[in-house]
Amino acid sequence: MDFSISSEQKAFRRSVSDFAKRELGGDMRAREKQGAFFWDGWHKCAEFGIQGMPMPSAFGGLELDTTTCLIAMQALGKECRDSGLLFSLNSHMWTCEIPVLEFGSEEQKQKYLPKMIEGKLVGGHAMTEPGAGSDAYSLRTTAKKVDGGYVLNGAKVFISNAPIADLLLVFATTNKELGWAGITGFLVDKDTPGMHISKPLEKIGLKTSPTGEISFEDCLVPDSAMLGREGQGSAIFNAEMEWERSCLFACHLGAMQRQLEECVEYAKDREQFGQSIGKFQSVSHKLADMRVRIELGELILHKVAWMKSRGKRAPLESAIAKLVVSESYMDSSVDALQVRGGYGFMSEYQADRDLLDAAGGKIYSGTSEIQRNIIARFLGL
Ligand SMILES: Cc1cc2nc3c(=O)[nH]c(=O)nc-3n(C[C@H](O)[C@H](O)[C@H](O)COP(=O)(O)OP(=O)(O)OC[C@H]3O[C@@H](n4cnc5c(N)ncnc54)[C@H](O)[C@@H]3O)c2cc1C
Numbered sequence: 128m129d130f131s132i133s134s135e136q137k138a139f140r141r142s143v144s145d146f147a148k149r150e151l152g153g154d155m156r157a158r159e160k161q162g163a164f165f166w167d168g169w170h171k172c173a174e175f176g177i178q179g180m181p182m183p184s185a186f187g188g189l190e191l192d193t194t195t196c197l198i199a200m201q202a203l204g205k206e207c208r209d210s211g212l213l214f215s216l217n218s219h220m221w222t223c224e225i226p227v228l229e230f231g232s233e234e235q236k237q238k239y240l241p242k243m244i245e246g247k248l249v250g251g252h253a254m255t256e257p258g259a260g261s262d263a264y265s266l267r268t269t270a271k272k273v274d275g276g277y278v279l280n281g282a283k284v285f286i287s288n289a290p291i292a293d294l295l296l297v298f299a300t301t302n303k304e305l306g307w308a309g310i311t312g313f314l315v316d317k318d319t320p321g322m323h324i325s326k327p328l329e330k331i332g333l334k335t336s337p338t339g340e341i342s343f344e345d346c347l348v349p350d351s352a353m354l355g356r357e358g359q360g361s362a363i364f365n366a367e368m369e370w371e372r373s374c375l376f377a378c379h380l381g382a383m384q385r386q387l388e389e390c391v392e393y394a395k396d397r398e399q400f401g402q403s404i405g406k407f408q409s410v411s412h413k414l415a416d417m418r419v420r421i422e423l424g425e426l427i428l429h430k431v432a433w434m435k436s437r438g439k440r441a442p443l444e445s446a447i448a449k450l451v452v453s454e455s456y457m458d459s460s461v462d463a464l465q466v467r468g469g470y471g472f473m474s475e476y477q478a479d480r481d482l483l484d485a486a487g488g489k490i491y492s493g494t495s496e497i498q499r500n501i502i503a504r505f506l507g508l
Pocket residue numbers: 218251252253254255259260261262284285286287288333338487490491492493494495496497500
C-alpha cells in the first residue's frame with residue numbers, strides 16, 4: 128500500500144482549500160440562526176466541480192479516483208465552517224448520485240446525473256422511518272405493483288435535504304415476507320402526487336442542512352423509477368453507506384485538523400503561571416492525542432479509499448473508519464474546548480458547532496453501536 132499522494136492530488140487539494148477559503152465563508156452565524164441553506168455556496172461548489180468529483184466525464188464530472196475525492200472532502204472540512212452545506216453535499220453525492228451511477232439504467236443516468244453534477248438538482252435518500260432506525264431493514268413503507276408502476280405508502284423521518292430535494296432515493300418493501308431481500312429503491316421526483324415533504328425540522332446542530340419528514344399516500348411512481356432490480360435495495364444501501372462512511376467522515380477529519388491548528392496556536396500564545404499553557408504536559412498531551420486521532424483516522428480512511436479504488440468492497444473497513452473518525456471528532460472537540468478554558472466556552476470560538484457536529488456524526492450513517500455490531504459480526508459474533 129502506497130501512502131504518498133501525487134503532485135496532482137496535492138495541487139487539487141490546494142485548489143479546493145483556496146476555493147473554500149475564498150467562496151464558502153460569508154456570515155455563517157447568521158445562516159445558522161435562520162437555519163438557511165447556503166444556496167450560493169452550493170452553486171459555487173457545482174461550478175468548481177465538487178458535486179461531480181467522482182462522476183464520469185461523460186456526464187460532466189471530474190472523474191476523480193476515491194482517494195482524491197477523500198482528500199478534497201478533507202480539505203473542505205478544514206476550510207469551510209458551514210458544516211451544514213458540507214453535510215448536504217455529502218448526502219447528495221454519496222447517497223443519491225453514486226447509487227444512480229452504480230445501479231441506475233442508462234436512461235436514469237442521463238436524466239439525473241448531468242443536472243446533479245451541475246447543482247441544478249439536489250438529491251437525498253430516504254431509508255429511516257419512525258419505527259425503523261438502526262433496524263433499517265424492518266421498514267414498513269410499501270411499494271405495491273400495479274399496472275404501469277408501483278404505489279408507495281408509508282413515512283420517512285430525519286431525511287437530509289428532503290425540504291430542498293428535487294430527487295429522493297426512497298427505500299420501500301415490495302415483499303414484506305422477504306425481509307431485507309424485499310427492499311427496493313425508487314427514484315422519486317419532488318412534486319410527485321402523493322409524496323408530501325415537511326418543512327425543515329429544528330435540529331440542535333447542522334442547522335444549515337435542511338432535514339425533513341416524508342409521507343407517501345398512494346404515491347404512484349412509474350416502473351422506470353425503480354433503481355436496480357426489485358429486492359436490490361439493501362445492496363444499494365450497503366454500497367452507498369461504504370461511500371458515506373468514508374467520504375463524509377473525511378470532512379470531520381478536516382475539521383479536526385483545523386481544531387488542532389487553532390489549539391496549538393492558542394496553547395503557544397496563552398500564558399498562565401508565567402509560561403505558555405502548551406508547556407504544561409496536561410495541555411500538550413491533549414494536543415498530542417488530537418494529532419494521533421487525525422493520523423489514525425487518515426490511515427483507515429485512506430485504506431477504504433485504496434480498497435474502493437481497486438473495486439473491492441469495504442464493509443468492515445468503512446464501519447471501522449466511521450466509528451474511529453466520529454468518536455475521535457467528539458473526543459477532540461471536547462479537548463479543544465478544554466484547552467481554551469473559559470474562552471472555549473464563549474460563542475466566539477464556535478466550539479459548540481464542532482461538539483454538536485461530532486454528536487451528530489455518532490448517530491447518522493448508522494450509530495456507533497451499530498458500527499460495533501457490524502465489526503463484531505465480522506468476528507463471527
Ligand atoms: C443529522 C441526521 C441526518 C440524518 N439523515 C438521514 C438521511 O438522509 N436518510 C435517512 O434515511 N436517515 C437519516 N438519518 C437517520 C439516522 O440514520 C438514524 O437516526 C440512525 O440510523 C439511528 O436510528 P434512530 O434514530 O431511529 O435510533 P434507534 O435505532 O432507535 O437507536 C436508539 C439508540 O439505541 C441504540 N441501538 C439500537 N439498536 C441497537 C442494537 N442492535 N445494538 C446496540 N444499540 C442499539 C442506538 O445505537 C441508539 O443509541 C439522519 C439522522 C441524523 C441525526
